[in-house]
Amino acid sequence: MDMIFWNLVLITAAAATILWFSSAIYAYMKIKLITSSKLPLGSLGIFPFLGESLHFISSAYSDRPESFAIKRRRMYGKVFKTHLFGNPTIVSTDAEVSRIILQSDARIFVPSYPKSLMELMGKSSILLINGSLQRRIHGLIGNFFKSANLKAQITSEMEKYLLKSMGNWREDSPVYIQDEAKHIAFQVLVKALISLDPGNEMELLKNHFQEFIKGLMSLPFNFPGTQLYRSLHAKKKMVKIIDGIIQAKRDNNCSKKINNYANDEGLSSNIGKDVADALINDKSEELTDELIAENMIDLMIPGEDSVPLLITLAIKYLSDSPASLEQFTEENLKLKKLKEKLGEPFSWNDYLSMPFTQNVITETLRMGNIITGVMRKAMKDVEIKGYLIPKGWCVFAYFRSVHLDDKLYDFPYQFNPWRWQGKEVSNCNFTPFGGGQRLCPGLDLARLEASIFLHYFVTQFRWEAEDDSIINFPTVRMKKRMPVWVKRRI
Ligand code: HEM
Structure with missing residues (x-):
C-alpha cells in the first residue's frame, strides 16, 4: 500500500x-x-524563466549598475528587449521614449512591480491604482504638499527635530548620517500625514514600519517564518493604529474619542490638519478608511527611504568634493548671518531660494538615482518611435542610464553642481521624480527637507567622513550608513 x-x-x-x-x-x-521586425533588438536569455535576470542583478550589485544597459545599448540600440524577473521586458534608455511611457494613461500602461511589493502595498495603494481614483488621490496629496502652510509647518518641525538631534551629537564617536536622516525625515513625514508627534507611539509605528519595509523586496512566499508574512503582519498592526486615528477624526466629537483611543493605546491626542484630513474630507466618498490607512503607510516610505538617502548622498558627494562644499557652506553661512542681522527666522522659501544649494540637490538626484527607473506593463500592443511593445510585456523606463549618459552630461560621473547653473531642471533628460500623471507629488517636500537638513549640518559642523561606498540594489543606501566625525563650529 x-x-x-x-x-x-x-x-x-x-x-x-x-x-x-x-x-x-x-x-x-x-x-x-x-519577435517580429518591429520588436526592439535584444536577447531574452537562454533560460525560460530567468532570462537575463542574473546579469541584471550582478550589474546592479556592482558600483556601475547601468553597465547592464550600457552594454546592450551598444549592441542593440537605446531601446532593447530582455527578460527580467520572469517577464519579457523592453528597457528604454531613450529619454524621449521614456517620456511617452510616463505620459501614457492606464489604457496603455499600468504600474507593474515585483509580486511581494504588490502584495504588501495592497490593492488600493496609489502606486498601483489607476484611472480617476489615482488622479483624485494624487491631486489631493499633491495640493496638500504644495500648500505654503504645510511647508511652513514642515520647516519649523524639521528645525525643531534637527536641533534636538544635533544637540546630542558627540565629537568623540561617529555620527551615522543615514540613520540620523531617516530618524528625522520619518518623524517629519508622519507628523504631516497623521499629526502624530515623536514619542512612544511614533516609536511603535516606526518599529512596525521597519518590519513592513523589509518585505518590499523579499521573496514572494507568504507563510509563517517568511519575511513577507512578518511584513504583512506588521502592516496589519499599523493599519489598526492608523484606522483608530481616522475613526477619531471622522467622529464629530473628535477630541473625546481621540483621548479614549489615546488612553487605550497609550497614544497622545494631538490630531491636526494633515494629509489624512485631506483624504477624509474628500467629497467623492470613494475613499474608504481602508484605502486611506493603506495609503498613509505607503506615503511613509519616502520618509524612511528616498528623502534620507537624498540627504545622505548629498553629504557624501559634498564630502568628496571640497570646491562644492566650500561654495555650499559659504552660501548657507551668508544667508544665516544676514537673517541673524535682520533678526528674522528662516522661512521655507529662504531654504529653497539658495541657488547653489538647489544645484547641489539637483546634482545629487542626477548622480544618486535614488529611484533608478519605473516599471509598467503594456495593456495592448503599443508602438513608440517605431518600437513595438507587445501587450502583456513589461517596460522599464531606466532613468539611471539617461542621467549618466555622456552624450547628455559632460563627465557624467563627476559631481558638478555648476552644470545646473541657469539650466532648466524639468526636461525629459532629468526625471528623478518620474513624470506625467504619476509625477512625484512630494518633490518640493523632498527638496525642502534636504535643504533644511544640509543647512543645519554645514552651518553647525565641520566633519571628516569615514570611507564608505554606495550600494544600489535592491535600494540605494550606504554600506556603512555614512559615519562622519563632527566638530562644532565656534
Ligand atoms: C528624494 C525623494 C523622492 C524621490 C526620488 C521620489 C521619486 C518618485 C518617483 C520616480 C515617482 C514616480 C513613480 C511612478 O511613476 O511609478 C514617485 C511617485 C510618488 N511619490 Fe515620490 N519621491 C520622493 C519623495 C517623495 C515624498 C517626500 C513623498 C510624499 C510623501 C512622495 C510621494 C509619492 C507618491 C504618493 C507617488 C505616487 C504618485 C502616483 O502614482 O500618482 N515622494 N516618487
Whole structure:
C-alpha cells in the first residue's frame, strides 16, 4: 500500500514538473514567435524563466549598475528587449521614449512591480491604482504638499527635530548620517500625514514600519517564518493604529474619542490638519478608511527611504568634493548671518531660494538615482518611435542610464553642481521624480527637507567622513550608513 502511494506521489510530481516546464517553454516560444521586425533588438536569455535576470542583478550589485544597459545599448540600440524577473521586458534608455511611457494613461500602461511589493502595498495603494481614483488621490496629496502652510509647518518641525538631534551629537564617536536622516525625515513625514508627534507611539509605528519595509523586496512566499508574512503582519498592526486615528477624526466629537483611543493605546491626542484630513474630507466618498490607512503607510516610505538617502548622498558627494562644499557652506553661512542681522527666522522659501544649494540637490538626484527607473506593463500592443511593445510585456523606463549618459552630461560621473547653473531642471533628460500623471507629488517636500537638513549640518559642523561606498540594489543606501566625525563650529 505504502509502495503504491509513493509511486503515485512520484508520478504526480513528475507530471507536474513536465507540465510546468512545457508551459514555461511554450510561453517562451510564444515570446520568441512574436519577435517580429518591429520588436526592439535584444536577447531574452537562454533560460525560460530567468532570462537575463542574473546579469541584471550582478550589474546592479556592482558600483556601475547601468553597465547592464550600457552594454546592450551598444549592441542593440537605446531601446532593447530582455527578460527580467520572469517577464519579457523592453528597457528604454531613450529619454524621449521614456517620456511617452510616463505620459501614457492606464489604457496603455499600468504600474507593474515585483509580486511581494504588490502584495504588501495592497490593492488600493496609489502606486498601483489607476484611472480617476489615482488622479483624485494624487491631486489631493499633491495640493496638500504644495500648500505654503504645510511647508511652513514642515520647516519649523524639521528645525525643531534637527536641533534636538544635533544637540546630542558627540565629537568623540561617529555620527551615522543615514540613520540620523531617516530618524528625522520619518518623524517629519508622519507628523504631516497623521499629526502624530515623536514619542512612544511614533516609536511603535516606526518599529512596525521597519518590519513592513523589509518585505518590499523579499521573496514572494507568504507563510509563517517568511519575511513577507512578518511584513504583512506588521502592516496589519499599523493599519489598526492608523484606522483608530481616522475613526477619531471622522467622529464629530473628535477630541473625546481621540483621548479614549489615546488612553487605550497609550497614544497622545494631538490630531491636526494633515494629509489624512485631506483624504477624509474628500467629497467623492470613494475613499474608504481602508484605502486611506493603506495609503498613509505607503506615503511613509519616502520618509524612511528616498528623502534620507537624498540627504545622505548629498553629504557624501559634498564630502568628496571640497570646491562644492566650500561654495555650499559659504552660501548657507551668508544667508544665516544676514537673517541673524535682520533678526528674522528662516522661512521655507529662504531654504529653497539658495541657488547653489538647489544645484547641489539637483546634482545629487542626477548622480544618486535614488529611484533608478519605473516599471509598467503594456495593456495592448503599443508602438513608440517605431518600437513595438507587445501587450502583456513589461517596460522599464531606466532613468539611471539617461542621467549618466555622456552624450547628455559632460563627465557624467563627476559631481558638478555648476552644470545646473541657469539650466532648466524639468526636461525629459532629468526625471528623478518620474513624470506625467504619476509625477512625484512630494518633490518640493523632498527638496525642502534636504535643504533644511544640509543647512543645519554645514552651518553647525565641520566633519571628516569615514570611507564608505554606495550600494544600489535592491535600494540605494550606504554600506556603512555614512559615519562622519563632527566638530562644532565656534
Ligand atoms: C528624494 C525623494 C523622492 C524621490 C526620488 C521620489 C521619486 C518618485 C518617483 C520616480 C515617482 C514616480 C513613480 C511612478 O511613476 O511609478 C514617485 C511617485 C510618488 N511619490 Fe515620490 N519621491 C520622493 C519623495 C517623495 C515624498 C517626500 C513623498 C510624499 C510623501 C512622495 C510621494 C509619492 C507618491 C504618493 C507617488 C505616487 C504618485 C502616483 O502614482 O500618482 N515622494 N516618487
